[in-house]
Amino acid sequence: MSHFVTTSWLADRLDDPAIQIIDASWHMPNSGRDGRNEFLAGHIPGAIFFDIDQVADTSTDLPHMLPDETTFGAMAGALGISSDATLVVYDEHGLFSAARAWWTFTVMGAKAVKILEGGGLKWRAEGRPLEAGETKALPTTFAAKLRPGAVASFADVLAASQARDQILDARPAPRFSGDTPEPRPGLASGHIPTSRNLPFGELIANGRLKSDPELEEIIRSAGIDPEQPIITSCGSGVTAAILALALDTIGAREVALYDGSWAEWGARSDAPVETGPASSSGV
Template sequence: MSHFVSTQWLADHLDDPKVQVIDASWHMPNAGRDAHTEYLAGHIPGAIFFDLDTNADTSSGLPHMLPDPAVFSALAGALGISSDTVLVVYDEAGLFSAPRAWWTFKVMGAHGVKILEGGGPKWRAESRQLDSGTSKAPPAKFEAKFDSDAVVGFQEVLAASESGHQIVDARGAARFAGDTPEPRAGLKSGHIPSSRNLPFDTLIADGALRSDTELAGAIAAAGIDATKPVITSCGSGVTAAVLALALDTISASQVALYDGSWTEWGGRDDAPIETGPAR
């Protein structure tokens, strides 16, 4: 089953009360872009802005960490997002932060979550309708059913690293190797010992995932056996969801995401670090 819907499908369902559009745009701290300001300037009609940083555990000291399920239910419901409708998430980079929202809603038990193929850039390129300002929806009921197997924390990843459990990092090769500084200040450079590297953008073409055959080939080439459990990681838990999406697309057996990712790992004094390419 595809995790995507086309721009034409969405255009045909904008007035469907069983479909809720969500703008989940988010940009790297050094990108010089403000996702909410861009949303106010223009977004897909009826789209609710879902801020990854505020609809999160803001007390953790780490960015966009999953909140408590009850808290998430309240946050989503207040935005007008129901767990029983078809949620179509998109972002204004094409395919960057939308998979994080897709993963979040799935982890929290939403019944149907899709990603807009090509995202906002494709919608705009086709000269489709845009609204400005804030789109509001009446309060809804979101009943979270948390999938604890889909997310792991520091201690679980530390144990996985020491045991040889598969860990795959979505950051670029230079960041993985420790050859370039991290975009977040104060973090060490390098990677989790024994992890593999599969830059998320190599899995994407024109705002969508590459073919299943290409995904399977890239995952295997990175040294990952999709028939065995895998933990995905990245800088702060956003593009790790692109890897989770790709692995789910090719029916990987068991995938969990390291929510703290390198922002947590690279900021801890007790976290072992390797540099250089994957061994």
Template sequence: MSHFVTTQWLADHLDDPDVQVIDASWHMPNSGRNAHAEYVAGHIPGAIFFDLDKNADTTSGLPHMLPDAVTFSAMAGALGIASDKTLVVYDEAGLFSAPRAWWTFSVVGAREVKILEGGGPRWRAENRPLETGESTAPAATFDAKFDGGAVASFQDVHAASQAGHQIVDARGAARFTGDTPEPRAGLKSGHIPSSRNLPFDALIADGALKPDAELEAAIRAAGIDPEKPVITSCGSGVTAAVLALALDTVGANKIALYDGSWTEWGGRDDAPVETGPARPV
């Protein structure tokens, strides 16, 4: 089953009361871009802006961590997002932060979550309609039910690392090896011991995932067996969702996302760090 819908499909369903469109754009802190300001300037008609940083556990000290079920239900419901509708998420990078929203809503039990193929850039390139200002929806019911097995904690990842279980990191190669500093101040450089590296952008073409055969080839080339449990990680839990999406697309059996990712691991004194390339398989 595809996790994507086309721009034509969405255009045909914009007025469908069973479909809700969500702009889940988010940009790196050093990008110079403001996702909400861009949304106000122009977005897909009716799209609700879902701020990954605000609709999160803001008490954790880490960015965009999943809140508990009660808190998430209240946040999503206040935005007018209902758990019993088909949610179509997109971002203005093409395919960057939308998979994090796909993962989030899937983990908390939304009935159906789809990603817009090509995202905002393709919608704009096709000269489809845009709306300015804030789009709002009446308060709705979101009945959050967490899939705990889809979320990996620091303790889970530490145990997996020590046991040599599969962990795959979506950051760029130079960040993984520790040859370039982290964009967030105060973090160590390097990677989780025994983890593999598969930069998320190697899986994307034109705002969508590459064909399934190419995805599986890239996953296996990184030393990951999709038939065994795998934990995905990245800088702060956003592009790790691209890996989770790709793994799910090729039928991986058990996927968990490390929500704290390198922002947590690289900031802890008790977290061991390796530098250089991944260990040989």
């Protein structure tokens, strides 16, 4: 089953009350871009802005951590997002933070979640309609129920590393190896011991995932067996969701996302760190 819908499919259904469109655009802290301001300037008609930094666990300093079920359900419902609707998420990169929104809504029990192929970039390039300002959506009910095993904690990842279980990191290779400093200050450089590296961009072409055979070949070439449990990680839990999306697409069943990712691991004095390429670690 494809996780994507086309721009033409969505354009034909803009007035369908059973479909809710969600702009989940998010930009790296050092990008100079602001997702909400860009949304206010122009977005797909009827879209609701979903801010991953706001719909989050505010009890931690870690960025955009998944909140508990009750908090998430209340916050999503207040935005007018229903767990019974078909949710179509997109971002203004093509495929970036939309995957994090897909993962969030899916693991929180939404009935159906799709990603707009090509995102806002493709929609705009095709000259399709836009609207500006806030979208007024009535509060509704989002019956959140977190999928068991969907989120990996620091302790889970540490145990997986020590057991040499599969951990897959979506960061660019120079960050994984420790040759390039992290964009967030105060973090160590390197990677979780025994983890493997698969930069998320290798999975994407034209704003969507590559074909299933290509995905499987790329994932296996990274040293990962999709038939065994996998933990995905990245810088702060956003592009780890692209790995989770690709793994789900090819039928991997036991995938957990390390929500704290390197923002947590790289800041902890008790977290072991390796440097160098993935070939020096892993299985």
